[in-house]
Structure formats: structure tokens, C-alpha cells
Amino acid sequence: MVAQVCLSERHLSESNRLFEDLFRTYQKLVRPVVKPNESVEIEFQFKLLQILDVHEKEQILSTSGILNHVWTDHRLRWSPEEYGNVSMLHVPGERLWLPDIILYNNADGTPTPRKITKADLYSNGSIRWTPPAIYNSLCLIDTQWFPYDEQLCTLKFGSWTYSGDELDLRQPDSDDLENITLPDGSCEIRVEVGVDITEYQESVEFDLLSVVGSRHERYYPCCDFPAIDITYDLAIRRKKLFYTVNLMIPCIGIAMLASFVFYLPSESHNKITLCISVLVALTVFFLLLIEIIPPTSTATPLIAKYLLFTMIMVSLSVAATTFVLNIHHQGIKPMPTFIRTFVIQFLGSSMLVYKKPSECFEKKKKRMPINDALRYLDDQFKKVEQVQCKIEKATLSYPTVISINHTLSNDKNEPVRRELRHKIRKISKNIKYIQKDIQRETNNEDMRSDWKLVAMLTDRVFLLIFSLVILAGTLVVTLTAPSLRDTRIPVTVYFPEVITYDDE
Structure with missing residues (x-):
């Protein structure tokens, strides 16, 4: 125990002497x-x-990572045998020369590591410095296929003050290095997996598809020395579940409501109310969308196209509903022959919609008591007239009857008989007038029924047309997104195996 403590103190003293x-x-x-x-x-x-977040509205990519720097400082070499076999020191970064590597496309915050950490110094002069960093980099968000979009964001690193002749940035050696000469004459060295993702934690919103690293060496007109940078291209794809459940499915449901407006009966006063409610719901979705996507005029987002399509269909449904209600309330206006022929006969038979026989029977049944009463009264008055004619004929054949008739036809009873005949004729005339009025009302009711049938058939036609158009529009707008057909698997992260030892 004492020997270990002494050895530790000796090692510490050698490290202090080496540092000094x-x-x-x-x-x-x-x-x-x-x-x-x-x-x-x-x-x-x-x-x-x-990947911490992608701010679509501000067009910023937030990432968390570590910057691995390795270089050699010849001034910091030593022989481990002279210092008690001390081969490595942990040196504060503030005591070392550090490369000024910054993020060129920084959008917010500091483009350099926020904390200067310690570095590992080895006896051959090699220095490894790995400071952590959180970057907010500029990323041009392409909203054309939002919310089924894919983005390509870049992280461009380079020296802020040193030229390529003074500080040469290199990528770690790899088997997939590819040298490319660009059209402008500059050189590019590309690595398919340029970013170290051994400890990458998967994002809940985006899939990481590729992490290409490229070293660029360019000459600019201002300078005769090269400018070197290392650029990482992060290809990310938005996960579909969240926005499908919370944005697309409600929008599709609202779009379907535009067609079901025509399923409501024309007598309902809620057809226009439903259309206006759908328009209000679409307006709310538009306001939510404006809060998410950036205010760009370069492309129209996929969801905005679908909402615009839905709003147009709802507006057309309002106009079509107004047209149907106008047909429904035509009343006793005569129906043109071509409408009766085309709509009632042709469309009615095509869509299997006819006047219900039971309905016609019920209407006739309601009118039966009135018609029967009128016919009964008319028959009774005719019988009275026939009886009177028979009495007059009988007075000519039988003297007894003549004497009776003479008695009845004296001056006292004649006015009563004339008044009775006058009332009978008047009643008969009124009955015929009532019968004609009822017949006219029956005809008017039939015309109203025909117009209502035309309105119902028009509703069915609009229901079919709007359902097909909305279904086709939904499929065309949503299925055109490339990411829905993208079968690429996200970047697979291989973690090193942890070796465990079993107790014997």
C-alpha cells in the first residue's frame, strides 16, 4: 500500500516536472x-x-457534436524514459496553440466551441483536442413536399485566419476516399461517411440518410493562396407518422365533408352551414401552417396545395348547394321538357331513383275522402233532380196525382221550390269549383314533387362528382411526394462491442 502511494507521488512529480x-x-x-x-x-x-431540431420558419439546423482535432507540435516532444515513463499529459487548452476552426455557415450563437477543454498531449508531440459544441447552422429549407420532405443541410468548417498554405485541413484516412476535380478547377476529396456517427442518438423527428464529408481546396480572385474547408452534407428525411396523424388525416377528413354536404336532404337548412363550417376549419389549418413553414415564395408546400385544393372544392360546393336549393324551391313553375326527360327519366333510371309508389298512394289516400264527399253530394243532387222530373211526369198520367200536384204547386209553395232549386244549383256549382281547386292544388303538388326530385337527383350527381374529384385530388397531391416512395434505410450506427469478463 505504501509502495503504491510512493509510486503515485513519484509519477505525479515527474508529470509536474515534465509540464514545467x-x-x-x-x-x-x-x-x-x-x-x-x-x-x-x-x-x-x-x-x-x-440532431436537436430543425427550425423550418427560421431555416436553422441545430446539432450537437464533438470536434475532433489532431495535429503535431514539435515543440512539445519528450522522451518518456527521462520522465518516469510518462507518455501522455492532459493539458489545459488555454496553454496550447489551438487551430481556429469555426463553422462558416453559423446562424446563431458562437461559431467556435463554447468551452475550451483539456487536450491529450503525447510524447511524440501529437495533440488530440475534442471540444463539445452545439451549432445552429443555416439550412435552406425546401418546403415543396412538406410534411413529406427531405432536406440537405451542410456544416462548413474551416480556419478563420489561416490560409491553406498555413493550415492544411485533412479528413481521417478512409478506404472510400474519392478525388474529384470540379468544373471550376478546384479539388474535392469526398468521403461517403465523413461524419463520425458511432455515438449518434436517433432523432424523433428526422431520419439521417447520409453524412457525406468533402474537403474543398479553392482559389479565389482576391488571393493567390488556397482556401481549404471541410463540408459535411447531412441528408435528413422527416418522419411521417406525426404530421400524417395530426395534419394530413384531419385535412383529408375536412375535404371529404365538402362532398357529404350533398348527402344532406335539400329540405335541411344546415347545408350552407356545414359548408361555411368547413371553410372556417380550413382557415384555422392555414393559420397553423403559416406558423410552421418559412415565409418563402420559391415553392408552395404540399400541404398548402392540398388545403388550397380543398378550399376551392368547398367554395364550389357552396355554389352547387345554392343551385340545388334554388331548384328545390322552384314551386309551381312549369318544368321544361328536356329537364323532365333528361333528369327525371334518364338520370333517375341511371341512378335508380324514382318516385316511390307508396308515396304517390299516400297522397291519393289523403285526397280520397274529399273527392268521395264531392262525388256523393253531386250524385245526391242529381238524384233529387231525377225524382223531381219523375213527379212532374206522374202528374200528367194520374188525376189524383194531378190534384195533389196542383195543391202543391199553388202560389204559397212555388217560391219555396224555386229557392230550393236555386240553392241546389248553387251548391252544385260550388262543389264543382272546389273540385277544380283541389285538382289544381294536386297538379301544383305534383310539380313541386317533380322539382324536389330534380333537386335530389342533382344532389346525387354532385355527391358523386365531388367525391371522385376529392379522392383523385387527395391521391394525386399526397402520393406525388418523393419521400413516400423513398425506400432508403436510415444510417445504421454500429456501436463497439463491450467486452465483459466473467468471474471465475
Whole structure:
């Protein structure tokens, strides 16, 4: 126990002595080169930990990661045998020369690591510095297929002050390095998996499809030295479940309501109310959409196209419903022959819609007591007239009857008989007038029934047309999104195996 403590103290003292010897004359403001025209070679790689968020409205990508820097400082070499076999030191970053690698397309916050962490210094002068960072980078959001969209966001890293002749950024050695000469003469070295994703935590909103890394070496007109940067292209695809359940399905349901307006009977006063309610619901969805997508005029989002299509269909349904209600309330206006022929006969037979026989029978049944009463009264008055004629004929054949008739036809009874005949004729005339009026009302009721039948058939036609158009529009608008046919599997992360030892 005492030996271990002594060994630890000795090792600590050797580390202190080594640190003092290394940094006694060390100058952190000067590049670690032997000759001024030499460049410092930096092996750089971004280690992606998580995609924090994609701010569509601000067009910003938020990521969390670690910046891996590896370079060699010849001024910090030592022989481990001279310092108790100490081969590595943890040195505060503030004591070292550090490369000023920043994020060029930074949108918000600091483009450099927020905290200067310690670095690992090895005896051969190699330094490994891995500061953590949270970046908010610019990302041009393509909203054309929102919410089934795919985005390509870039992270461009490079030195802020040093040229390519002074600081040379390199990617780690890989088997899939590809040298490409661009049309402008610049050189590009591409790596298919340029980002370190060994500890990547999957995003709940986006799938990570590819992480291509590219080293660019360009010459600009202003300068005679190259500018070197390393750019990472992150291809991400939005997951479909959330927006399908919370945005697309409600929109499709509202669109279907535009066609079911025509399923309501024409007598209902809620047809227009339903149309206006659907328009209000679509307006609310538009307001929600404006809060999500960026205010760009370069492309119309997929969901906005569908909402616009739905709003047009709802507006047309309002106009069509007004037309149907106008037909329904035509009243006793004579129906043109071509409407009766085409709509009632042709469309009615095609759509299997006819006047119900039971309905016609019920109407006739309601009118039967009145018609029977009128016929009965008319028959009774005719019988009275026939009896009177028979009495007059009988007075000519039998004297007894003549004497009786003479007695009845004296001056006292004649006025009563004339008044009775006058009333009978008047009643008969009124009965015929009532019968004609009832017949006219029956005809008017038949005309109203025909117009209502035309309105119902028109409703059925509009129901069929709007249902087919909305269904076709829904399929065309939604299924055209490329991501719905994209079968690419998200980037697979392989974690190193953890070796465990069983107790014997």
C-alpha cells in the first residue's frame, strides 16, 4: 500500500516536472512549424451526437457534436524514459496553440466551441483536442413536399485566419476516399461517411440518410493562396407518422365533408352551414401552417396545395348547394321538357331513383275522402233532380196525382221550390269549383314533387362528382411526394462491442 502511494507521488512529480519543462519557453501564439513556409496539418472530423431540431420558419439546423482535432507540435516532444515513463499529459487548452476552426455557415450563437477543454498531449508531440459544441447552422429549407420532405443541410468548417498554405485541413484516412476535380478547377476529396456517427442518438423527428464529408481546396480572385474547408452534407428525411396523424388525416377528413354536404336532404337548412363550417376549419389549418413553414415564395408546400385544393372544392360546393336549393324551391313553375326527360327519366333510371309508389298512394289516400264527399253530394243532387222530373211526369198520367200536384204547386209553395232549386244549383256549382281547386292544388303538388326530385337527383350527381374529384385530388397531391416512395434505410450506427469478463 505504501509502495503504491510512493509510486503515485513519484509519477505525479515527474508529470509536474515534465509540464514545467515543456511550457517554460512555450509560445502558444505561434504556429507549431519548423519553417515559416510550412503548413500545420490538422486532421479534423465532426462527431455528430444528435440532431436537436430543425427550425423550418427560421431555416436553422441545430446539432450537437464533438470536434475532433489532431495535429503535431514539435515543440512539445519528450522522451518518456527521462520522465518516469510518462507518455501522455492532459493539458489545459488555454496553454496550447489551438487551430481556429469555426463553422462558416453559423446562424446563431458562437461559431467556435463554447468551452475550451483539456487536450491529450503525447510524447511524440501529437495533440488530440475534442471540444463539445452545439451549432445552429443555416439550412435552406425546401418546403415543396412538406410534411413529406427531405432536406440537405451542410456544416462548413474551416480556419478563420489561416490560409491553406498555413493550415492544411485533412479528413481521417478512409478506404472510400474519392478525388474529384470540379468544373471550376478546384479539388474535392469526398468521403461517403465523413461524419463520425458511432455515438449518434436517433432523432424523433428526422431520419439521417447520409453524412457525406468533402474537403474543398479553392482559389479565389482576391488571393493567390488556397482556401481549404471541410463540408459535411447531412441528408435528413422527416418522419411521417406525426404530421400524417395530426395534419394530413384531419385535412383529408375536412375535404371529404365538402362532398357529404350533398348527402344532406335539400329540405335541411344546415347545408350552407356545414359548408361555411368547413371553410372556417380550413382557415384555422392555414393559420397553423403559416406558423410552421418559412415565409418563402420559391415553392408552395404540399400541404398548402392540398388545403388550397380543398378550399376551392368547398367554395364550389357552396355554389352547387345554392343551385340545388334554388331548384328545390322552384314551386309551381312549369318544368321544361328536356329537364323532365333528361333528369327525371334518364338520370333517375341511371341512378335508380324514382318516385316511390307508396308515396304517390299516400297522397291519393289523403285526397280520397274529399273527392268521395264531392262525388256523393253531386250524385245526391242529381238524384233529387231525377225524382223531381219523375213527379212532374206522374202528374200528367194520374188525376189524383194531378190534384195533389196542383195543391202543391199553388202560389204559397212555388217560391219555396224555386229557392230550393236555386240553392241546389248553387251548391252544385260550388262543389264543382272546389273540385277544380283541389285538382289544381294536386297538379301544383305534383310539380313541386317533380322539382324536389330534380333537386335530389342533382344532389346525387354532385355527391358523386365531388367525391371522385376529392379522392383523385387527395391521391394525386399526397402520393406525388418523393419521400413516400423513398425506400432508403436510415444510417445504421454500429456501436463497439463491450467486452465483459466473467468471474471465475
